Amino acid sequence: MQYSYKTMTTRLNELSLWMKVTIILAALAIVRIGSNIPLPFVNREYIQALLDVEGLGFLNAITGGSMLQMSFFALSVSPYITASIIIQLMTVVSPTLDEMRKDGKTGMDKYKKITQATGVALALLQAAGMAIGLGSQGLLTPYNPVTVLGATLIWTAGGVFIIFLGEFLDKLELGSGISMILFCNIVASIPSDIRSIYEVFTVSGPAVVQATKIIAFALIILGVIAACVVCSGTLKQLPVVQTRKLTGSAKSTFPIPLMTCSVMPVIFAGSIMSMPILIAQFVPTLQSGVAGHIIRTMNTSAWFDPAMPLYSVGAIVYALLTTAFTYFYLEIGFNATEIAENLKKSGAVIPGLRPGKPTEERIRNISTRVALLGNTIMTGIILFMYCVCSVSGLGTLSIAGTSCFICVNVVLEEKKKIESNLSLRMKKARTFLLAGNRIAV
Template sequence: MLETFRNAFKIKDIRNRIFYTLVMLVVIRLGSQLPLPGVNGEVLANWFASQGTDALNFFSAITGGSLENMSVFALNITPYITSSIIIQLLTIAIPKLEEMQKDGEDGRKKMTKITRYVTIALAVIQSVAMAIGFGRSGYLEKFDALNVIMMVATLTAGSAVLMWIGERITEKGVGNGISIVLTINILSRIPEDLMTLYTKFIANAANVGNAIIAAVVIIAVILVTIVLVVFLQDGQRRIPVQYSKKIQGRKQVGGQSSYIPLKVNTAGVIPIIFAQSIMQMPVLVATMLGKGNGNGIGSKILHGLSQSYWCNPKQPIYSLGLLLYILLVIAFAYFYTSITFNPLEIANNMKRQGGFIPGIRPGKPTSDYLTKILNYIIFIGAVGLMIVAVIPIFFNGVFSASVSFGGTSIIIIVGVIIETLKQIESQMLVRYYKGFLND
């Protein structure tokens, strides 16, 4: 990693891209601290502190504390992420969108434009709901039409600006713009969470021995989780492909061998985000409405959906929610992979190009073979995701080590860092080739 950065800074164009990205990240963090006009920030901060639910912690983490601070970037890029997921899902149901997706660069530009429009629409809907909800709860300085309109316009503009910054980082920076915006938000919360762990388990330990043991355990858990994520992100099954020889004119072409890389974690972090969103949405709505704190059956169901009650030895019944969480992650891993990876299309493309998998006939047998291999890989990837996600949940339940970052955050951070480094390396390779050809 350090070697890649050292080499990158030797090339002027890549060095400028890195500096541009850093400037944009500074702008994001500054915007995350600018207070939203018309909001009683102190009262709202006290309300967030009194809630402490997993749903609010999750959204606070991915917005870098902007939601908790109610800054102009409070919505952050969550509308864009939701919009991207919606558009990807709609490509299954709407043939026109599926055609756009396959229509090369022009189709990609049209899909991007549609995603932007949906992002703005979602930002408006979310900001209206927040403005009215907070206004009715007395968290606005003045609950009138002018203040609501100002809040909606500011939140929507903040989300649009972050979307624009993400696209500029992709175009003029190091790439992976939206992912980098999400990563810097999560990273901004980690120092505070580490300080919470230090205060609870090390500073307040009964003696020096216990403090040392606690420090070693915390560091070991973090390192093991990171190592597991790295293996999960880089792991792949390579399917060998052989291309038959052809005569074109007087030349013989083809005959080379290649492979199809099937990633172990094919769906990335999407299954966990989907599962968390579905399970935490009822908890978030109940929290906003001031419900779910009683002893009724409804409150117990909400507790079962909340991660903070899982793996608690004193209340094992709530860990049934963890089983539901595991099933949802596995189901979404298969579902998301099915809409992003089409074995039949790959088999047909291979057949047209004269490629085949050794020992497997081209066409449908190849498609069936890829589907069979993919099903095994998806399950392994989903199990790996669950191990990474459950480790922080286990320590939270057994030791009450409550922090905003967890397995999901670490998967996002490590995945984005690995992909960004690969993009920088590919840009360096292109520059080296250009320099060689110009010489």
């Protein structure tokens, strides 16, 4: 079994770039087909009202509308994303997990297996929770043991399939499989967003005014996309000097990305903010009174509403959470101690500082400032889009805010992987040509 597994991985790596892209597109097509086949005993009107009113539009966006369809892939990537967050948080309190993550390819493979197993368990829990909790409130028609069991098994199987499809796509070495599926899901929601924009901006007024509103909003979206691209590509260059005798003294730089923590802080914060909303669906008493108002502040579609400005307090809570998670995730994704140690091993030093603790402190201070600046800009852009959507009456759009940053990051990562793949193949081709071999490109 191990031999077959390694053979499959090797053969996938040897495929041409176009064959890899074809396989990826075919896999994503399967995901989209499965996301649009609803279960026959699901009440779509109930889930539509739930997603519209309760501020769970982002959840529907990352599932590519399959949550609205309550299809075979209703859970989509959400169990795996949640599992990844949980396991990453656990590395802080579990030295075993932390060492496993750092222990080369073997340790990383074990770490991924634990994440996948956690994702499978969460898929079962989420599927059962939806089937039992929401099913009793009108999601399943009829609501009986057969429909509950059927929905639980189908949704669990769909979630597990997505997890292992993502692992399969990882083996093509053109980027993260789960990220590709997530990107595909978000892009699949764009037509629905365009329809919403058209309906809201053409409901009244002269044609010229309607066209002006649509063009203005399109320019805002393009501006946000451009800002996301700039933020994702901005680097802080930290000067270092190579001091080993073998290489001589040479100046170079060590890059610190503006988006040091990527989109993880906003995903963490978004997950925390949506949790009370989800719990309230299983406990109807939380939907009224003081508890109802508190939960309403967690609803992104209620923020920046001029009629109810108090609910905008949730935006402040969201910003504070992203800042807190930036501090937290920085130690996981950009560990200053590890970086200082690696620089020391490679013979690189920061001018004016000794290797070890002084270098570590300088890297930590600079990376913290850069990460906080990046998070502030990213959170500001996301809240700006929430404000624009709320004031214009659009509610929550899939292409706004967090989704935009996710898509830009995935596209840039895929671009790097494809360029690397092409460069490697060109080097191999030149090697064979120099050896006097004729090859077919």
